[in-house]
Amino acid sequence: MTAYPLTPVRFRAFDKNGQPLIGGQVYAYEAGSTTTEKDTYSDKSMDNFNTYPVILDDTGSASIYISGDYFFQIFDADGNLIEEGDGIADAESIAQNLIDNNSSGSNSIEQRVTDLESARDEHTDQINDLIDDTTDLQEQVKNEVETERDKAIKAAVDAAKTALKEDFEQQLIEVVAITRIKIGDIYITLNPENPSARLGYGVWELISKGKAIVGLSDITSDPSWTKILGGAFGEFQHTLTVPEIPSHSHAVGYSTNTTGSGVINGTASAANGSNPSENTGGGEPHNIVQPSMVFAIWKRIT
Incomplete structure (x- = not known):
């Protein structure tokens, strides 16, 4: 005796909306009964039994082979009855019944x-x-x-x-x-506006106004002011003091008669007193600024 598939190829069921009955449950009973379970098979040779009930796969199908007459009920995955049918038989049984009857x-x-x-x-x-x-x-x-x-x-x-x-x-x-320029660091530019407008961050103050930049020194012989970070020194104009004037002498002219002239040598002549020369120079301060270029020097304070 040979088993036959419930329908050719694979049995496939659909829900009431025409969609594959994924996870559907197929219950098989003896024809005319809803209590007497009846086996179905997953192969034509009837070597392997299907589970009870048969659970449909993700396409709503399963390999279901039958032998004899059945009553089938098909439920969805939630247990709702989709359809049922009695007197369903394989082709061989149908043919045999025709012959016998x-x-x-x-x-x-x-x-x-x-x-x-x-x-x-x-x-x-x-x-x-x-x-x-x-x-x-x-x-x-x-x-x-x-x-x-x-x-x-x-x-x-x-x-x-x-x-x-x-x-x-x-x-x-x-x-x-x-x-980003850190707090306490310097931003040098030829643009006069506050850096916060251009850089988008920080609070800045203009420093070193009218002053040149001098590198911090660790050389012993350099002036002490070069070793003070942030210190300031120097001036735009300076009037020389007497100690600052280079050592020099002035000749004092004299005349002993209308035709002669010479120099009074106080040491040699044992002359006493002084013979002042004529005054020269205006005593005005002189410019001691090196050739320079002006930049805006900003310090970030916050």
Whole structure:
């Protein structure tokens, strides 16, 4: 004896909306009963029993082979009855019943042939319906797969762009933090406006107004003021004091007669007193500024 599939290829069920009955449950009973369970098989040779009930896969299908007459009930995954049917049998059982239930004679043979042809046509219709359903399902699955694939690709690209943007922004923050002028440091520019307007951060004060920049010195012989960070020294103009005037002498002219002239040598002549020379020079302060270029020097204070 051989088992036959409930429908050709694989049994497939659909919910009331025409969608595959994913996770559906197929209960098999003896024909005319809803209490006496009856086995179904996952292969034609009847070597392997199906679970009870048979659970439909993610396409709403299962391999169900039957032998004999059955009463079937089909429920969805939540236990709601979708459909039921009694007197469902395999093709061999149907043919045998036709033979057993009909007498001999030309009329009986013709009837059997007619019944078999009807059964064949019914199975052909079922196969054609299944092919149509399978084609529709394949197209639906294909569309869903392509849609989900496109969504997945877009999601992956968006995630990568977001990650790159976040990484760039973090690196930019780190670079800005590194390149920002720290509190107490100096910003030199030829632009007269406050650096906060250009740099976008900090409170600044203008320092070293009218003063040149001198490097901090650790050389012993250098003046002490060069060793004071932030100290100031020097002046724009300076009037020399007597100690600052280089050592020099002035000749004092004299005349002993109308035709002669010479120099009084106090040491040699033992002359007493002084002989002042004529005054020269205006005593004005002189410019001691080196050639310079003016910059705005700002110090960040907060």
